[in-house]
Amino acid sequence: MKFAIYGTQFNNSVLPFVQQLFDCLTQQRLQVCIYGEYSRFLQDKITFSKKQATFNNYQDLLAEGADVMISLGGDGTLLDTVSLVRDSQIPIIGINFGRLGFLASVNKNDIPSAIDSLVSKDFTLDNRALLRVESDSKLFGDENFALNDVTIHRRDTSAMMIIHAYLNDKFLNSYWADGLILATPTGSTAYSLSCGGPIIFPQSNNFVVTPISPHNLNVRPIVLADSNTISFEIEGRSLKYLLSCDSRTEVLDAKSARITVKKSDFEINLIRLNTEDYLSTLRKKLLWGIDTRNY
Numbered sequence: 001m002k003f004a005i006y007g008t009q010f011n012n013s014v015l016p017f018v019q020q021l022f023d024c025l026t027q028q029r030l031q032v033c034i035y036g037e038y039s040r041f042l043q044d045k046i047t048f049s050k051k052q053a054t055f056n057n058y059q060d061l062l063a064e065g066a067d068v069m070i071s072l073g074g075d076g077t078l079l080d081t082v083s084l085v086r087d088s089q090i091p092i093i094g095i096n097f098g099r100l101g102f103l104a105s106v107n108k109n110d111i112p113s114a115i116d117s118l119v120s121k122d123f124t125l126d127n128r129a130l131l132r133v134e135s136d137s138k139l140f141g142d143e144n145f146a147l148n149d150v151t152i153h154r155r156d157t158s159a160m161m162i163i164h165a166y167l168n169d170k171f172l173n174s175y176w177a178d179g180l181i182l183a184t185p186t187g188s189t190a191y192s193l194s195c196g197g198p199i200i201f202p203q204s205n206n207f208v209v210t211p212i213s214p215h216n217l218n219v220r221p222i223v224l225a226d227s228n229t230i231s232f233e234i235e236g237r238s239l240k241y242l243l244s245c246d247s248r249t250e251v252l253d254a255k256s257a258r259i260t261v262k263k264s265d266f267e268i269n270l271i272r273l274n275t276e277d278y279l280s281t282l283r284k285k286l287l288w289g290i291d292t293r294n295y
Contacts, residue, residue, distance in 0.1 A: 002031040006081045007038045007072035014097050017108040019046055024115045033064045058086050074098020079246045083143045087266035102189050117273050126272045128186045130264035139250045145264045146245040148187030153179045153242040161236035179212035182261050197221040226263040233258055
């Protein structure tokens with residue numbers, strides 16, 4: 001069994017947990033390959049039992065033949081792994097070194113038991129849909145997909161923008177707002193939720209369109225079947241806007257841009273240990289039922 005490791009720079013408080021992870025992998029005699037930039041960062045901080053293989057991109061990862069991708073960090077770090085894994089079907093598990101940890105759901109104190117569960121295959125695969133962005137200018141190149149959300153933002157002005165939305169080429173609405181979020185069920189608990197969007201369960205086969213601070217208070221989030229295609233045209237005082245696919249951002253030329261978003265033709269496999277489920281994650285992360293009046 002071969003494990004690919006992806007992570008970002010961290011402070012020294014995390015160091016013992018990273019060392020523990022590599023010690024556990026060594027004890028289990030598991031093969032490891034590490035993301036190149038992360039490997040260089042760890043070089044003088046972590047003790048390895050032997051020289052580890054590295055990978056730098058999607059093609060390298062395929063060549064290494066990894067069975068599992070481990071993301072070390074928060075939800076943002078796990079989202080970064082999606083651009084490496086893509087359509088390879090390599091399952092991803094996140095060990096949470098951040099704060100909330102909806103996607104990176106394994107607590108850093110549970111690393112040994114998590115590795116044991118992976119080795120014994122005591123887990124299930126949670127298939128998550130993605131969104132794909134299409135545009136004449138080929139924005140994002142071959143990384144034009146998002147596990148959480150696709151978002152249109154203002155760039156260099158405080159003035160609101162007007163986003164004309166079309167559903168399957170039929171006019172849907174003109175949003176006067178600071179921006180617009182298209183979120184998957186996975187992303188419904190992220191930026192969309194903070195802007196008043198609903199929580200959508202995974203495998204619901206839909207996505208949500210959530211305006212950011214709309215001028216008209218009657219404009220509310222709308223849930224659409226993921227078989228739909230939604231397109232956008234933008235107008236406003238600025239000539240440039242921002243378009244984001246998860247953590248990746250491109251500058252958008254409003255005059256010439258028509259953006260189309262639809263469901264991607266591949267899914268991402270998230271590993272869910274059998275000691276947890278989506279409902280327990282919701283309750284724990286959103287503090288449902290926690291009320292000081294009960295204590």
